[in-house]
Amino acid sequence: MRLLGVRPNPAFYAAHHVMPGPGEAPAGLTGDAFHRFWSGALQDLLAPGELPPAGSLLERSLLGIADVVGRGAAIRRPIQTVASWAGQSILAQLEGEAAAALIATGRANHGKRNSPVGEAAVDTLAAPAVATWVGRQAGVVVDGPRCATYIGYAGEGPGLGVHLDKPGFGAVNLLVCLRRERAANPRHRPSTTFFFTPGVGLECFDLWPGDCLIFDGTRTPHGRSPLRSGDEMTLLSVGFAQG
Numbered sequence: 001m002r003l004l005g006v007r008p009n010p011a012f013y014a015a016h017h018v019m020p021g022p023g024e025a026p027a028g029l030t031g032d033a034f035h036r037f038w039s040g041a042l043q044d045l046l047a048p049g050e051l052p053p054a055g056s057l058l059e060r061s062l063l064g065i066a067d068v069v070g071r072g073a074a075i076r077r078p079i080q081t082v083a084s085w086a087g088q089s090i091l092a093q094l095e096g097e098a099a100a101a102l103i104a105t106g107r108a109n110h111g112k113r114n115s116p117v118g119e120a121a122v123d124t125l126a127a128p129a130v131a132t133w134v135g136r137q138a139g140v141v142v143d144g145p146r147c148a149t150y151i152g153y154a155g156e157g158p159g160l161g162v163h164l165d166k167p168g169f170g171a172v173n174l175l176v177c178l179r180r181e182r183a184a185n186p187r188h189r190p191s192t193t194f195f196f197t198p199g200v201g202l203e204c205f206d207l208w209p210g211d212c213l214i215f216d217g218t219r220t221p222h223g224r225s226p227l228r229s230g231d232e233m234t235l236l237s238v239g240f241a242q243g
């Protein structure tokens, strides 16, 4: 579908469950403007706490956007792996630092809490071996780390709505799980990190301490599915630039 001479309006697509095609995005969108336009289009289609039914038109629309924004991604598909550079003692140190930081300096941000990292994370991530490992896992050359933040989810909530990361965070995102508590009721579905992966579909990852994901958050629509009572997790998110 192409609307010549009409300014693209994400609300229109949401109302009609029609995916905007590449020709309908304002020409030459880059950087923050690209992020704002496509995150807006995604969020107009899918509210925080929702996931599309499998095979639905809504899912196809979201995957259509993923296909468009994923062109030029540093990493085409999220990679789940284990943070082999972080042994038990490093993970425990980071988890301790994150717990204290989230209490002392954490601020509410879209259903979670974010806090700047401290010395333990800075020292760990400064080791060149970490960036080298990330680059090998992803099959790209990375530069950095550029940004890092602790993320805490605690108890019932909608999770994190689908979005793209701001380009300033870095095209290669390393997300490490430091702590995880499951919902009290075992029948509840676990809260997962989800992605709309072009050519693959909706992918959900259930991370436990030491597990990590490597993905291009600036070009892969992602979020967190809802949390139930007792669902808690602490994550370390690190952004690397593509070298």
Ligand SMILES: [Fe+2]
Binding pocket: 163, 164, 165, 217, 222
């Ligand atoms: Fe993100």
